[in-house]
Amino acid sequence: MKTLCRLESIPDPGAREFRAVVDGEKRRVFVVRKGGQVFGYVNSCPHVGAPLNLEDDKFLDLFQTSILCANHFALFDIESGACTRGPCQGRSLQPFAVEIIDGEVVQKA
Numbered sequence: 130m131k132t133l134c135r136l137e138s139i140p141d142p143g144a145r146e147f148r149a150v151v152d153g154e155k156r157r158v159f160v161v162r163k164g165g166q167v168f169g170y171v172n173s174c175p176h177v178g179a180p181l182n183l184e185d186d187k188f189l190d191l192f193q194t195s196i197l198c199a200n201h202f203a204l205f206d207i208e209s210g211a212c213t214r215g216p217c218q219g220r221s222l223q224p225f226a227v228e229i230i231d232g233e234v235v236q237k238a
């Protein structure tokens with residue numbers, strides 16, 4: 130179990146990027162906060178495998194209601210990671226399992 134940050138250090142709604150080991154590999158990952166819930170994903174778009182963001186910690190669309198890939202504007206559902214619009218429709222972001230323990234966002238073991 131690895132502590133990533135305090136929940137309140139992620140804007141609501143908003144996201145933060147981290148580095149973490151996923152399946153034995155060091156990866157870029159991000160965590161989206163929505164109220165008291167968090168949703169984590171590997172920062173790799175299923176379209177061409179590029180990082181989704183162009184600016185630090187910017188992972189949401191203008192309305193802050195979906196995850197946005199800034200490369201070709203695919204949209205993803207925050208809760209499920211499923212692509213809802215764009216070139217990778219039918220595919221999903223790779224989950225990065227996180228939970229909140231005593232106000233800390235932690236990577237699930």
Ligand code: FES
Binds near residue numbers: 174178181215216
């Ligand atoms: S790389 Fe994400 S939509 Fe093309």
